[in-house]
Amino acid sequence: MADQDTIRQVEELKKYKYGFETQVETEKAPKGLNEDIIRFISRKKDEPEWMLQWRLDAYHRWLQMEEPRWAKVHYEPIDYQDLHYYAAPKKKTIKSLDELDPEILKTYEKLGIPLREQEILAGVEGAPKVAVDAVFDSVSVATTFREELEKAGVIFCPISEAIKKHPELVKKYLGSVVPVNDNFFAALNSAVFTDGSFVYVPKGVRCPMELSTYFRINERNTGQFERTLIIVDEGGYVSYLEGCTAPMRDEHQLHAAVVELIALDDAEIKYSTVQNWYPGDEEGRGGVYNFVTKRADCRGRNSKVSWTQVETGSAITWKYPSCILRGDNSVGEFYSIAISNNAQQVDSGTKMLHLGKNTKSRIISKGISAGRSQNTYRGLVSIHKKATGARNFTQCDSLLIGEKCGAHTVPYIQVKTPHAKVEHEATTSKIAEEQLFYCRARGIPEEEAVALIVNGFVREVIQKLPMEFMAETQRLIGISLEGSVG
Amino acid sequence: MSKPIRRLAAEETWREALPVRDAQTAWLDAARAEAHARFAELGLPTPRTENWRWSDIHRYLNAPYAPLAEAPLDNDVLQALLQSHLLGVADASVMVFVNGRFSQQHSRIMEEEGVEILALSEAPVAIDWADIAADADDAVDLLNMAHVTDGALIRVRAGVDASIPLLIVNVAAGAQGHSVALRHFIRVEEGAHFTLFEAQLGGGDMVASQITRAIVHDDASLTRVQVNERDEAAILLAALKAEVGAHGALHDTALLTGGRYTRQNTQVAFTGDHAEATANAAYLLRGRQHADTRLKVLHTQPHCTSRETFRCVMDEHARGAFQGLIHVFPGAAKTDGEMSAHGLLLGEDAEFDSKPELEIYHDDVVCAHGSAVGALDEQQLFYLRARGVPERTARAMLVAAFVGEVFDAVDDERVREALTAFAERWLADGTKASGEAA
Amino acid sequence: MLLEVKDLRVQVRPEDEEAEGAVKEILKGLSLAMNAGEVHAIMGPNGSGKSTLSHVLAGKPGYEVTAGEVLFDGEDILELEPEERAAKGLFLAMQYPVEIPGVAYMQFLKVAVNAQRELRGEEELSTPDFMRLVREKAQKLGISMDMLKRPVNVGFSGGEKKRMEVLQMAVLEPKLCVLDEIDSGLDIDALKVVADGVNALRDASRGFLVITHYQRLLNYIEPDFVHIMVNGRIVESGGKELALKLEREGYAAFQDAA
């Protein structure tokens, strides 16, 4: 019997290679959520009073709200009092990387992804320049390349630091895209977020390197509530990468992040995510509940925001990176790959709200469902009366592998002006037998053939990813679909 | 945080109004009472009901609209309506329902072997082959059942390829401020074929509720064409609930061009394999007209094919909405489904909302949907004008071409031509009408 | 013996599975034997089962072998997966090569080469070595490297697809090449290029099974044996003169034999 278990564990390990746990001493808040916990978090973070009040306000609103039920996902009710809302590696405030807990460094080593950050962290010559803010459980542990960024005038730091050092920016923009009471999870996040990244790119500055945040949930029973705020001032540009993993656990882990992007006149933000949280085992035990609110406000004229996401992990994904196209001529893009296998459930998509004139949006979504998983695209394209000259193009394709999975497409289209053009196309089909055979006849084993064909299917989106993520994503696709055929 | 939802005037009346008691159809009283009680439990959909998200019935049903008992009949108005409607061209038996009652006097039913046609009010007892029960979860269906006064019952016996279609005219004349409810049932037995036309006429500020239930058995087919030509004050709540058996077919076409508010609820469920269904509609709306279709095709069986084509034109302040769903159940292998919903916006204040949805629980399928919204294609317009076609004519031509696809699929030649001609005239007629009004 | 097909019976179940008992037998006791170093041609009227034979040899799903054996290098391969057969050196150039959107030809070929090497326990080919190999073969076949950047067969003309099949063969260097109408859709120059490509691969250790409708191809690729297939069976075998006879007389005489 014991042997069986071992075998199973080894099998599991093969499937989710990021599922190890790091032994780092941590400091945790007691379980549960109440005003005292929020005060505790705020105190731990050494926050100003206005921030505490902001959190408490969010908490009170959250108490009035109901968990959304409209998504096509099913899960046992979450006991919000049974979670730790704060966990931090004990050693903190690091001046240089040498001080970083070697265990954490080892974790990155084991991860190997997503940014060759080992090299980067180690400052290997020739490594691509990517500044990394790593969020380990609830605390940012390292931000590299800070000096070089400072020279360019770019602020890239943990949000907790920004609250203290750049209160005027934080006060002005925090909650301005995703209001505190936007939705249940956003309100929860607003009350208890513990860390995340803050980026400010000043006028006319093209950020000299890609910025990256790396998230990892490590502690048992912790929720991870990170908060990201990115502001790109007039004519600025930034490309931001986000990667996530979590260890394997039998119980579910909650992740409820909020990301707010603000693009002013002529500014551009490229935001890429590879989400690879632990998806749970084949039976659906464990895995991360990923309830995320991501929204961009294209406030300025000619501004542009591009979301690219690769969603392969999490037991449940509930996520709709959106664009408010407020500025005239602003552009919103959403490129998505969502892969679900085994018992995973994905309900993801985007909202493009066209408010300004000549605003443009483009949505390319590729969903792949295998195993017993359910994969839903849910999207809204809304063209307001004043958004004359608006354009949208949406292409939504779903691929089914195996007869027990589901693929669903739920697009909402609302057009209130005749001076706009919206086009939406969607297809759903199973992986083509002919293509599979052709590959196999050339000697490519079935599983690899599936991965190859799926990679072809999602190619258009992969091409939108920064170089660092491309190869990793292609590999991830293979890993995510393991066991889906035969 | 949610505010309690105010109950609508119409809903108040409908809750309070006793279910219809009708001496002629006393056998229905129990079912009416039951539906009435169930409706009182459910209530009307609210703005938060997903299926009604673009219907805004709170704007339309905020007057009492008590069920009509008896109405003063304006015979001239009635005659005028009956003589000039689009489906009048059909070479068919005719059943006319005036203000919710079958009118022998205006009807003309031709005998055909194997085809039984009678009015609900003519049935002294329940007819064993007609299952007119209401869906206990559908408030509008229940409401209809509670207040139903009449309807058509049709049975086409196995193997009969009926040569005479039936035209059902549902007309209101002098029913202002009231509601009427009709309930039709049609059963096409194994290997039989039948064609049904339904005309919605007349109106004034009133609510017409009509449910058509269709059972199409194996190898059988039913073709239905519905035209809503009610006047600009009328409200229509219509539904088609159909079941289609193995190798059977349902072809449904609708033209929604009348009425202040039209809600069409179409549901097709396959009960056997290798069946097919088409559900097509054209909207030609102007003024403050609003039409909303909720369409569900339930692919519960393998090897079934469905095609849904919606072409919606909204001029002036009109609003068109479409919510369609292709639902493929586990085991429904080789499902082939294709849905397309396009909106053409002509007026500055026109609006189109669309939600073409796919819900798929089987891998061996080919499904697709598309939706495009925009104005007339300037390039095409220019091309036509460059060839000497006056702009107004060119616009009208393009509008007709846009909806033409829907009518092309209508088999009956006269009806097809009448619909096409109407579409060609529609834009010009409207310009004329508003011109005259000004 | 390189390939031995013994009394092979194959049926398909048409798509509409509801039509019970509607199975259709396509190969009706087909036998064929060939040695390494030989070129065999199969000719036969449309629908006689030539492509079916090629599919069954390569292990395409959807066919049911009800009787008979297929020995490849003395080993029964009917239970093997398609990729295992490929790794053993069986190659099928398809009558209708499949399009795979989004997958670049180069990537496809590289994965195929290395997957086969892995199954055979050989070392992976490095990227530069692989590129060199492909470039060399492509050049010989007059295929521009640009073609290899495009997704597999997507938007290729009929002739281009066929050329690419031959390129794959040249790169994979199989032991048995089954060429299903490799000549259809080719212009005259291309026919010669493709035939040269095939001939370049001819050697004592390799066998070719060439399915064609036209004697013309056989002028370029000279067969050692010609088989005539009618209605799921080989009804006559002979030397290359048989193809000439067929060209003159048509299938009528053989049809009776079936």
Ligand SMILES: Nc1ncnc2c1ncn2[C@@H]1O[C@H](COP(=O)(O)OP(=O)(O)OP(=O)(O)O)[C@@H](O)[C@H]1O
């Ligand atoms: N899956 C299938 N279902 C039904 N019939 C099939 C199937 N596959 C093949 N057949 C039939 O089997 C017969 C043989 O087909 P095959 O493709 O092997 O012919 P062929 O000799 O290659 O013809 P051609 O010269 O036209 O290429 C044909 O009648 C074909 O229609």
Ligand SMILES: [Mg+2]
């Ligand atoms: Mg063939």
